[in-house]
Amino acid sequence: GQQVMQIPQYQHVQEGEDFTTYCNSSTTLSNIQWYKQRPGGHPVFLIQLVKSGEVKKQKRLTFQFGEAKKNSSLHITATQTTDVGTYFCAGTAGKSTFGDGTTLTVKP
Amino acid sequence: GAVVSQHPSRVICKSGTSVKIECRSLDFQATTMFWYRQFPKQSLMLMATSNEGSKATYEQGVEKDKFLINHASLTLSTLTVTSAHPEDSSFYICSARDTPAVPQYFGPGTRLTVT
Numbered sequence: 178g179q180q181v182m183q184i185p186q187y188q189h190v191q192e193g194e195d196f197t198t199y200c201n202s203s204t205t206l207s208n209i210q211w212y213k214q215r216p217g218g219h220p221v222f223l224i225q226l227v228k229s230g231e232v233k234k235q236k237r238l239t240f241q242f243g244e245a246k247k248n249s250s251l252h253i254t255a256t257q258t259t260d261v262g263t264y265f266c267a268g269t270a271g272k273s274t275f276g277d278g279t280t281l282t283v284k285p
Numbered sequence: 286g287a288v289v290s291q292h293p294s295r296v297i298c299k300s301g302t303s304v305k306i307e308c309r310s311l312d313f314q315a316t317t318m319f320w321y322r323q324f325p326k327q328s329l330m331l332m333a334t335s336n337e338g339s340k341a342t343y344e345q346g347v348e349k350d351k352f353l354i355n356h357a358s359l360t361l362s363t364l365t366v367t368s369a370h371p372e373d374s375s376f377y378i379c380s381a382r383d384t385p386a387v388p389q390y391f392g393p394g395t396r397l398t399v400t
Contacts (some may be wrong), residue, residue, distance in 0.1 A: 210388045219328070219394045225387075245345055267326065273389065277328040 179204050179269045183276030191284050196253040198279035200266035204263070209242055209249045213261040213262045224236075258283050287313045289381050291392030292331045298369055298399055307365045308379030318362040319389060320354060335362055345353045361398035369399040 180203040190196050200209065208227045212220035224233055226242035226249060233240045238251045249268075253260055263278040288311040297305050308318055317336050321329040333349075335341040335356035343349045353365040362381075366373055376396055380389035 208386070212391075219389045220380075222388045222390060267389070269385070272334070274328045275331075280326070
């Protein structure tokens, strides 16, 4: 079945450093979504990418969808303490499959 | 954005009893609702997918007779954990969407503790 791998599992950065999480699918995706889950909270939708090679930005967050529509990345520039949480990708190929998430901690 | 509510937020029950969790889409019609289970520091595990008016589709390894799902309207789905046991203690989260082309919107989750 469809598998979505997400790396790294954990990332600890100093405030101000950049952060990137990567998502790879075993199958070609129709779209990919990114979610953020704060500690103790529920996943909150961030963005959806649909087109091959698509790049979208939300302030300090940059999302990319690979040309082959099998991988994606989320990059945060100059992390802040408010960025802490677990970032999940969810790839859709018929049904949506979530990656295992990358948990980001930021040291002030 | 779209809002999904979930009730209750926390529930403690005794072993052997049943617990019902409600998931509601407040400002959109949820043609499809999903039920997930999440263990501490782990990813979301999809339990089942329900389409309004149809029987739920359960993922492999999920007991449909234990986790009863009803999606009787476009705004409400319920998950009933029957004869709950301590190993059923977990964080249960629902999500909903209107069409496959749009993202899922998650409810705030229900923390179930079975004593």
